[in-house]
Amino acid sequence: MKKFEANTLEEVYEIASNEFNCSIIDLEIVIAQQPSKGFLGIGKKTAIITAQLKRKQKTENRKYRETKYRKNNINIEDVSQKIANSNISEVKTQKKSSFKVPNVEGKEQIFNNFYTETNQKDEISKIVIKKDKEQIIEEVKNDVNYLFQNTCYEIDEVEVAFYDEETLYVEFNGKDSALLIGKEGYRYKALSYILFNWINEKYGLMLRLEVAEFLKNQEEAIYNYLAPVIETIKETGTYKTKPLDGILVHIALKRLREEFPNKYVAVKTNVRGDKYVLVNEYRSNQ
Structure with missing residues (x-):
């Protein structure tokens, strides 16, 4: 186990993940000390953790390194050319296919859709939602809680309810929920994008996301x-x-x-x- 220290948990998690060159979820983390601002600077504490790679991740990293060493005589330019040729072949195949790929809205446009405008209401009204409200709430709550249950964040059970007939309200609270907001709300936007894409596609609903009272x-x-x-x-x-x-x-x-x-x-x-x-x-x- 390696020891890491920073001003906040968010910073120390990032330092640890950079040190091991992996995602936070691939680490076994023990919080040795919670950060504290103290009072007027008195009693201020930094965030201290100890971390190590999970066993499965260690094995995968070892296999990757062994494979990398066995194949160190591969010419990178040759591999790049093969990948490029493969992508070109896939594009040609898709053009010949009769299957039409639906147009996917850009992330910024999807984020704009969180705040319903007149024409969006008309589009939503055309979608038939076969499941009742209680079933939708239960499914979304179970899936979102399952998604976050194995993360290093201490988050309470996610609350899900209908904000109005066309909008689902999802709320994150808990000790580490504020870490989901990020600097200038960039993590909040990313989480909104992910949840909206899923909820709108599956249930035809809009999303109102609340994280640690940020909204x-x-x-x-x-x-x-x-x-x-x-x-x-x-x-x-x-x-x-x-x-x-x-x-x-x-x-x-x-x-x-x-x-x-x-x-x-x-x-x-x-x-x-x-x-x-x-x-x-x-x-x-x-």
């Missing part, structure tokens, strides 16, 4: 920002919000559309790629 806090922050904005729109009839990042732009869009159903409210992107919400008197018919 609640984001909504409260944007609502506070929008309060004077709404008053300005009522006086002038138009407004352009400041650039908003990630989930904030979608929360703002939903809130302003609720407040001004007869105005044109849409997400726009400036030349730098920043997103903002535009409100004006023109109401699009499309």
Whole structure:
């Protein structure tokens, strides 16, 4: 077992996985000391763990190294060329096939769909959900809990319920649940993408994901920002919000559309790629 130390559990897990060159789930980890901020810096503690590769992973790594050493005379350029030729052959085969691959939306577009717009409601209404609500809740709860039960994170049993007729509410809580959010919410977005892709494909439902009150806090922050904005729109009839990042732009869009159903409210992107919400008197018919 090797010992690792960092300011947070997230950092020390990453250090350990980099040291062993594997995923966290392939490690046996023992937390020797929980991190603590202390009070005014007094009593501050770092995160300390001991970790080692799981037995199965050790065997697989040993086999990989032996195979690698036996085949060290292989020309990398030859292998690369074979892979390239193989990919070209697969592409040609797919073109000849009569099977049509469905168009898959990009990750950003799927994330945009978490906040339902008018045309999305029409599409969802066409999907027939054969299973009743209780069965869907039970299946999703069991599958999500099974997915996270063997991770190194201490997470309570995931809560699942219907937020409305078209949206499933999934909530993560527990000691390490905040680690699922990540810096600037990048892990939250990734988790949302994965769960939405599965839930929407299998049940035809939208997703509202809550992780350690992250969504609640984001909504409260944007609502506070929008309060004077709404008053300005009522006086002038138009407004352009400041650039908003990630989930904030979608929360703002939903809130302003609720407040001004007869105005044109849409997400726009400036030349730098920043997103903002535009409100004006023109109401699009499309």
